[in-house]
Amino acid sequence: MRAEVPTSAPDDRRSRPTFLNSNRRQVILFAVLTLLLSFATVWGGRIWLRNSETLTFAVGESSGPEAHFAARLAAMLKATSSRLHIKIIRNADNAKALAQFDHKQADLAVLRTDARIPPRARSLAILEHDLLMLISPGDKKIRSLAELKKKKIALLTNGNNLAFVRNVLEIPDKADANARLQLAPLNSMVDKLFASGGYGAVIAVDHASAIVRDKRFEQSARRAPFTVNAIDEATALSRRYPGMSEETLATGLLSSSPQIPDDDIDTVGLQWLLVGQAALAANTAGELARTIYENKAELALDDGFASKIEPADVDKSAFVAAHQGVAEYINDTSRSFLDRYSDLLYLSVAVLGVIGSLFATLYTKVTRVAPEKAGELATEILDIGERVAHVQTSEALDGLQDELESVLRGAVIGLRDGTISSDGLDTFKLGYEFVRDEIGMRRESLKRQSGRDDVVIVKTAQSA
Incomplete structure (x- = not known):
């Protein structure tokens, strides 16, 4: 009596489009999100900085030209929708205003060059x-x-x-x-x-x-x-x-x-001179100077004060050195794109790196569908090996041989496309070789058993 060993259904697991597509979609999605969030972060930070800077302006008595000019400057910046805003700090006289400026309690002040010049004062404009x-x-x-x-x-x-x-x-x-x-x-x-x-x-x-x-x-x-x-x-x-x-x-x-x-x-x-703190950001000082130079008519007082505003003296021998940002603006005739936006580019690269690292960690540790280890396929191979001992016909053994080759083929394809990792590959190879040899030995056994059956049949016929 020949026992038929049922073969298992074809393993659909070898074609892993869901697995592959899931990981690939995640990689594409995280890459797109990295770019979008980096752009949004840098642009949002730039907008926030552009709309949040208030400069304090120390002035003397309210009837003095310094106080009137500060008021005109504040009104002009507001009228031109500048990101810069002026907060006026009033004092009894201009000497106290300069003392306040000297103690870093104000960003801007007006001084005449025969006054005591604060060491941190940098010229923004000649008024x-x-x-x-x-x-x-x-x-x-x-x-x-x-x-x-x-x-x-x-x-x-x-x-x-x-x-x-x-x-x-x-x-x-x-x-x-x-x-x-x-x-x-x-x-x-x-x-x-x-x-x-x-x-x-x-x-x-x-x-x-x-x-x-x-x-x-x-x-x-x-x-x-x-x-x-x-x-x-x-x-x-x-x-x-x-x-x-x-x-x-x-x-x-x-x-x-x-x-x-x-x-x-x-x-x-x-x-x-209109002076600013040396620690004032270069882009802030340059933007303020540019706005002043471009809106001179709006800054002139009724008595004529500041009606002929001039750029700060950027010569190194100037009595009050020009602010770095003002000097860069005045001398800015051939700055390249990279020179103008290098700070923004560096910030973008830094933000891109941070966000990209976060998404890479999230993908590798949480959302990524991990590939099946090659060693885990050894269990499937050994299962085939256990069924080999119960096979009674060559046709059933051929079915197990095909099933074993199917597992091997799926492993090779998986190693190629990444759905199977190389972890436990030696175990898989050892199991495959063991079951392959066991199938071969079982095939020889079936052949010998078939030969003996033929001999017995012949002898019985002769005896009859």
């Missing part, structure tokens, strides 16, 4: 020039400052410029010097000072923008001519007093008819 004008009556010219030592001088300016004039004239701060240098009322006319005060010279100090708008000089010149004298010692004075600068009085600055001065002449002056 105004104060010019010194040496005036003599009629056509009398003053050849040098030494000629003024024996003259009575009227000072046509406010008291804040007294120390500046003393430095120019090298007059010590003594009581006897006050008789020579007398502070005249602010609204005094030059011709009346010469006519009634017995002055040999008048020194006027004012903002350049105010001088252009002041019609009193032209009115005085029409009644009684006067001369504005060049200061030949301007270069020496600017070197002796670092905060002092060489300036030029342009032709016709004081009066167009008659023309005073009748030619460009040299003089000395002081500068009003």
Whole structure:
């Protein structure tokens, strides 16, 4: 009697499209999510930074030009929808405002170059020039400052410029010097000072923008001519007093008819600077400077202050060094794309690496469908081997042989496409060789058993 050993159904597990597609879809999905989240993170951070920066501006008394300029700057930034905002911190005077700036309690301040310059102050823009004008009556010219030592001088300016004039004239701060240098009322006319005060010279100090708008000089010149004298010692004075600068009085600055001065002449002056903390971010300082330079008209005060805003002096020898961000903006003529956006690119790479690492960890540890180990297929092979001993026909043995080859074929395909790992491959090979040899031995056994059966049948027939 021949026993038939049923063969198992074909193993559909070898075709693993679900397995492969699942992992491949996950890899593609995580790659796309990495790019999207990196882009969203960097862009969101950039937007957040662009909309969240407030600069504190320390100013002096509310009626001063510093406070008025700060208010104009705040209004202009708001009107232009800038990401920068100004918070004004008011003080009793500008000296206290500069002290506050010096203690890092404010980001911005306005100072004149004869003030004590905080060591961390960096120039953002030149707001105004104060010019010194040496005036003599009629056509009398003053050849040098030494000629003024024996003259009575009227000072046509406010008291804040007294120390500046003393430095120019090298007059010590003594009581006897006050008789020579007398502070005249602010609204005094030059011709009346010469006519009634017995002055040999008048020194006027004012903002350049105010001088252009002041019609009193032209009115005085029409009644009684006067001369504005060049200061030949301007270069020496600017070197002796670092905060002092060489300036030029342009032709016709004081009066167009008659023309005073009748030619460009040299003089000395002081500068009003908008300064920021050295620690202010370069892109912030550069953006603020750019916005100021592009919106000068909106920042000019009613009295003319800051009507001729100039870029900060980026020369290394400047009395107050320009902020790095401002210098980069002013000198920015050929920066490449990488130079402009290197910080953003570096940030993007860093964010991409972090998010990519997180998703890679999530995929490998949690969501990835792990491939079947080759060693686990040995159980299936041994199951085939256990059935070999019960096979009674060559046809059934051929079925087991085909089943064994099917397992081998599936293992090879799985190792190729990644659905089966090489873990336990030696065990699989050993099991395959053992069952293959067992099938071979069982086949030989069946052949010998079949031969004996034929002999018995022949002998029985002969006996009959």
